[in-house]
Amino acid sequence: MTNVISMIVSGVLTGGVYSLVGMGIVLIYKATGVINFAQGAMLMLAALVGYGLVIILPSPWVAILLTLIIFGFVGYLAERFCLRPLIGQPLLSSVVVTLALSWLIEGIFVMGSGSGGERGYPPLLPTGSLEVGNITLSMSNLVNFAIAIVLFLAFTALFRYSKMGLAMRAVAEDHEVSQSLGISVKSVFSQVWIISMIAAAVSGILIGSATCVSVGLQGLGWKGLIVVIVGGLNSIIGCIVAGPLIGILESFAGVYVDPLVGGGMKETVPFILMLLVMIFRPYGLFGLKRIERV
């Protein structure tokens, strides 16, 4: 029994990180209507840049801050040069552009990290494990989960209570009406991309320091997309609920299904769940019923 509970708990904690990645994607979608397929690649690059800066600079916190600033700038560049020319074009263009962007960043990552191999971070955050009752929790997972919750609260507060969040929601509804009300759609797009890339950078550094910096981090981007679909594209709450759900499903699949089929199920089961959700409830658990169906 404690085995099951520890699986659930570890699933919830890893799921927190997936929610963090998904939140960046939801942010961009809520304001611009574009799905950012490049989120995973961005976080991979952030892990690499963070690692490089942490090694060079004396204080790790300065390095992290600098990474966040750099990635805010990268988000601005990505929005300004890749996405803004594509406003008004059909969906395919933005999907292919973000896919190409993710591919580009993967290329940059491999070129920048030399052999594309794995790097370990010097320990920045508390590591080790915590014993609660009979269950062993990993400290780094707990910290990641806590940071994910903090960011979730920050984003919800942003959208609900601040003027910038109100502008973002207005732009998500209708570009022309927002412009007629005096909201600059272009600056809202930039703001949203900057914030989302900072979120990606935070998750990249967190995950990179917990595990290692390698090309495989891109897989988190796909998990983030799955979280977003299962939870609903429009909803941050859906994100925070779906993340742990997928984490739990993964740990169960890893323990129970893997021995039957020879491994690798941890990556595939979330995709199967996503397919099922898309067939039976396309707008996700908490999303709004705006998906066109045929």
Added chain:
Amino acid sequence: MLPCGTRSFHYEEDIAIVRTRAQWGMLIAFLIILFTLPLYGNVYILSILSMAAIVLIAVQGLNLLTGYCGQLSVGQAAFVGVGAYITAILTTRFGVPWLAALISAGLGAGLVGIIFGLPALKIKGFYLAMTTLAAQFILDWCFLHLREWTGGVSGLGVDNASIGGIVFASEQSKYYLIMIITFVMVFFAKNIARTRVGRAFVAIKDNDLAANVMGINLRFYKLLAFFLCCGFAGVAGSLLAQYMNLVNPAQFSLGDSILYLGMLVVGGMGSITGGIFGTVFFQLLSTLTLVLSPLLYAVFPGLGMVASSAMTVFFYAIIIMLFLIFEPRGINHVWLAFKGSYRLYPFAYQ
């Protein structure tokens, strides 16, 4: 836009692929050059052209699905893999003659495509992209983990193709086989595009509700689009298997899917010639990168060996993004504009 003075009085003239005598002349000259190339060309050029032809089949399949029918698919490489593995398993394990294996690969991949296309009946756009992405990953997992069938990470070896008693072992004979099959498949794609089925696809892309109201059976045509796309991918995979004499999962990754989509977008989406332009352009680009890499090593000695493949990826991605930003209708549009300009010069009469 037809050359000045050309009028079409019958439907067959209107939809003809090769309309004027000059075009027939150019086509015949091109075919002669293409099919006599092994006599004087070196093996390297033949191999580039063979790979380009195989990729062209896959890209034309994707063109039918995404360019004409508007259903986004990010999983094309996985379906190519399905065709390759079906061929490999049938020829090595069951001793099926190669031509039958080719046809089965096409049909088999098409059926798998229908299974993953079923969600397309209910969802559109981005959700469909995610479904095909899921297809890519799930099929990837199948290639890696169904070890008794697929050989896992190391893959399967494939014998050379043989039709009748002829074994296609040398580079030249493989070139002929691939070129003939490519020609047939591209002609098939062009025919699908210019007749009833193609028009139904385009109608579905423009506005599927209106197409449904007009009487086009959406379910049938959407599933048919998936079947054709994945069928083409299966044929391409089959040719790839016998060309490389090897199939393994690394050949069919997400990066290749993105590459096919990129070729389609760069070449020009809704047209068969666009697919040809895109594929040829990317083959030239990869050859160019291969030539440029030694120069880059000279300039940046710090880059490792892996950097050359990353450099290729980098260039591909940059090119795709530049085309999307500056010329979203692709090379085909530039070509049509040029053709229009020289056909109308200097008088604008038609």
